[in-house]
Amino acid sequence: FVDKLDPQSGTALEIGTSGDTVTIPTGVTVAGSMANTPAFKVYASSNTSCASATNTTLAYNTETLDSDGCFNNTSGTVTLNGVSVPAYSFGPNVAGYYWVAAGGYFSSAADYDNNRIFIEKNTTDSIADVNGRNLYYNGLFVGTVVHLNGSSDTVRVRVIQSSGGSVDFVSAVTNAGFSGYKLIGA
Numbered sequence: 001f002v003d004k005l006d007p008q009s010g011t012a013l014e015i016g017t018s019g020d021t022v023t024i025p026t027g028v029t030v031a032g033s034m035a036n037t038p039a040f041k042v043y044a045s046s047n048t049s050c051a052s053a054t055n056t057t058l059a060y061n062t063e064t065l066d067s068d069g070c071f072n073n074t075s076g077t078v079t080l081n082g083v084s085v086p087a088y089s090f091g092p093n094v095a096g097y098y099w100v101a102a103g104g105y106f107s108s109a110a111d112y113d114n115n116r117i118f119i120e121k122n123t124t125d126s127i128a129d130v131n132g133r134n135l136y137y138n139g140l141f142v143g144t145v146v147h148l149n150g151s152s153d154t155v156r157v158r159v160i161q162s163s164g165g166s167v168d169f170v171s172a173v174t175n176a177g178f179s180g181y182k183l184i185g186a
Helices: none
Strands: 039-043 048-050 062-066 078-080 083-085 096-106 115-121 125-132 140-148 155-161 167-170 177-182
Touching: 048 155, 096 115, 096 155, 115 140, 125 140, 140 155, 155 167
Parallel strands: none
Antiparallel strands: 039 062, 039 177, 048 167, 078 083, 096 140, 096 167, 096 177, 115 125, 115 155
């Protein structure tokens, strides 16, 4: 048993040889750059009402996973792990590339000219979006890889619809919502 392995010389440490299998048993926690954390999975406890032709931030207030406490599930800006995180946003304190995805659907059978779900970085930059025409009760899903700096970058999900009235966006079930995780080694 040892607490730490260091290379005999230099700064490179090799575990095994080409063709070997390195096994990490069930129940072992992997931390650092080999972990898919921070990670989160959230959904809304109720539908989000969306006015016509208005960008609406989805109110993801229920967490099923928040490995490092980096998701703000409240309606105001808070500081989490030293990062200022706007309402219903993810602001990891570890720099790297992240997979983020969101989904749900508009609940009304209105005649839509346009509806859209998009992921925004730093509350202004749309980094991924899906646009649908005349879709209702049909799922919308968006996902992308994004680099987050670990000190100030955040992501959130917004929707817009143009039915002419208010329509609910359904992300209030555990199989919809917003999720993401750090890519290993990225």
